[in-house]
Amino acid sequence: MVAPPAGVGFDAARRAARTSLLTARAALHVPSKNSASASRALASYGAPLRRAFGAGTSLAGVSEDAAIVAAAVATSELSARGHADADDVIVIEAIAIGREIARQLARTITFDAPWDAAAVVAGIGAAAAAAHAAALDEDATRHALGLAATQAAGLGAIKGTPAAAFACGKAAADAVEAALLAHNGFTAASSSLEGRRGLAALMASHFDEAALCEDLGRRWFSADG
C-alpha cells in the first residue's frame, strides 16, 4: 500500500477534486446524444469499461477533468474498498492526483502544434487516477502510466468535435484497462514520458523533467483551476 497523499496545498486540491466530482455527477443526470451512441456501440463490452467510456464521452466539453473523473469513478467501483468509500474519500483522492498529474504535465511539456495538449495529458492523468483508485503499488503504477503514455492521443484536428468527446471516453476506459492490466503483471516502459522514444520525445519540443518532479507529492498546484 502506498501512503495516502498529503502535502502543501493538498486540502485545496482535494476540494477542487470534490467540486469536479459533484459537477460530473450532476452533468451525468442529463443524457446526451453522444452517450446514447456510445452505449449502443459498446453493447458487447463489460460494464466497467462501458461506464468509463460513457461518462468520459458525456462529460467531455462539460468538465476539463472528464476522463480523469470517469476513470476514477469506474475504477473505484471495482473493489470492495471502493464500494465502502461512502464519503468518496478514495475517489476524490484519485481525482486530485489525476488533476495534479495532468496539470503538471501540461505545465512542463511544450507539445507540438498538431496535438491538443489538454487531451493528451488528460489520458495520463486518468491513468494516475485509476492507479490510485485501484490501490496499485509503485511498480504497477509506473506500468499503468507507461501504458497510458504509449496510447495518449488527442489530435488538434478533432478538438471540439464529437470525435474528441468519444476520444475522451476512450481515454477514461483505457485508463481503467491500464490499471487492471498493470495490477495483473503487465509491463510497460519505465521511461515512458522522458525516454528517448517516449511521449515527450515524440509529441513535444520541450520537457522540463526537473520542474515536473521537483515538488511532486509535496506541493499541490491543482487547486487553482
Add this chain to the structure above:
Amino acid sequence: MRSTSEPDTQTGIAGAFAAGIVSLARGPLPQPLAHEARRALVNVLGLAVGAARHPGVEAIVAAARVLGGPPAAPIPGRGERVDPHFAALAAGFAAHVDDFDDTHLATVIHPGAACMAVLVALAEEARPGGSAALTAFALGCETQLRIGVAISPEHYDRGWHITGTCGVAGAAVTAALLLGLDDAGLARAVRLALTVPLGHRDAFGTMAKAFHPGKAAANGILAARLAAQGVDAPADVLETTRGFAAALSSRFDADQLLADLGSRWELAQNTYKPYPCGIVAHPAIDAALALRERVDPDTIEEVRAHCHPLVPELMGNADPHDGLEARFSAIHGIAVALCDGRVGLPQYEAERVLRADARALRAKTTLVPSADMARDAAQLRVRLRDGTIVEERVAHARGSAARPLTDVELFAKVRLLVEPQLGEGSAKRLIDAVLELGPSATLDAVIASTLPQVSARG
C-alpha cells in the same frame, strides 16, 4: 493507368482511400495476393497459439474477468472465452510478443497481428464467409501498409512504433468489412481510427510493445462500432495541419496511399521471420549460422559484425538478462547461432540467455555499423585463437524480400509453434483450414483449428 482520385474537400483523403478499399472489397482478391494473405494469416495464428500462455496473455485474461462483457469470443490456443474487446487484445498481443511475426520491410510494419486479432474477435458475431474474411484481412493489412508507406521513413525514425500507429486504421477496415458497414460507414471507421493511434518505441523490451497491435485491433473494432452508430471525425483528419499525418510524421505523400489501388499491393511485399528477434539482425544471424558449419565456437577470439546502422540503433543491447531483452540484442542472436547452430524460441529462454557460453561469445562480439551495408545484408569477420580470419557475407537474409521464406519453411515454423500447445496433428489442421479459406469454407473452421480440441465424450 493510375487509379488516383483527387480528393475533394468534401471527401478528404481518408474518404477517397476508403472508397478505393470499398471497391476492392467488391471483387475477388488476385490469386497470388490471396495466397500471400493466407501465408500472413497462418503465420500470425501460429504465433498467437504459440504464445497463448505468455504472462502478458494471462494478465489480459485476468483483466477481462473483471472488466469484460459476455464471453462471445475465443482466444487462440486457450480454452477460456472473453468478450470481443479482450479477445482482440489477447490475440494481437500474443501474435507479436515473440517478435516472430510478418514484416513489411519498407515500413517495418508487422501487419498480420492486428488484422488477425479482429478476425478472432468478430468471427462469431459476424459469421463471414471464407472469401469475405480473407478479403477483410488482406485489405486491413493493405490499409496499414499504405498509410505507413505514405509517412515513412520519418515516422518510424522519430520513434513511433508504426505497427501500432498504422495498425488501428487497418484493423478498422477489417472490422468494418466483417461487420457489414456500408461504404460511408467504412469511411467513418477509417477517419475515427486515425484519431486514436498508439505506439511509442520506448515500449520496446516490455510487454507494451506487443500491446500495440493488440490494442490497435481493439481500437479498430471500437472505431467500426462507433462508425456504425453514425459517429464520424472531420473529413480532412488525415491531411489537415493538426491531423494524423502532421502529428505523426514530417512527411506525408498522399500518392503513396491512394495511387494504383488494386494493381500495386504492399501486402505482396510482406515477409516472414525465420528467427524470433528484431529483423534487422537476421542477416548477421544467417552469416553466423553459415560460419557455424566451419568454426568451433570455443576457438573464437573476436567477432566483428558489419551491418546496417539500424542494427545497433534497434538491437544494441550489449548485455541482455532475459528473453525479452535478448530479442533486442543482435550480438545475442549471433552468439547463439555460433554456439547452437539454430536460432529458435529456445535460444531466447532466460536460462539460455544467461548461460556462460553465450555471455562469453557476446562479450567478444562487436557491431560495426556501415552506411554502405544494405538492410538485408551483413558481413561477419571472425578471428580464431590461432589468428585465422574467417569471413561470411550474406547479400540477402533468409525471409527477406529477395529471398522469401518458402511455404515449406513457413509451415515448418508454424508446426514448431502450434504443436507444443495443441498437440500432434494440430498444425496440419490449422494450415489446411487457412489454405482452404475461400468460397467453399468459413472462418469458423480456421478459428476452431486454433483452439484445444474438446473431447467428444465427457
